[in-house]
Amino acid sequence: MSSTRTRPIEKFAKATSKxxxxxxxxxxxxxxxxxxxxxxxxxxxxxxxxNCFLAASKKV
Structure with missing residues (x-):
């Protein structure tokens, strides 16, 4: 069973990198x-x- 849903920690990691x-x-x-x-x-x-985290997390 594969899921395409992004886990919250993955979303956070992508946002922080920006x-x-x-x-x-x-x-x-x-x-x-x-x-x-x-x-x-x-x-x-x-x-x-x-503010950067919030903006970046909306784009992920």
Whole structure:
């Protein structure tokens, strides 16, 4: 029994591969002051990454 339905993890993997620039920017922001991470420290970068994931997942 073969299924052509895309599994959620596969969809997520494809979406994340399209957001490498945003993921790198968010990672750099967190690492810049990782000993003092606090809420909303990288909110701008996170929102760009989140929006990229959402847009990319709709296209997959």
């Amino acid at each position: 957001c490498s620039v945003e993921a790198a920017a968010y990672g750099k922001c967190v690492v810049a002051d990782y000993t003092a991470v606090q809420k909303d420290m990288c909110a701008k970068e996170f929102m760009k990454l989140k």
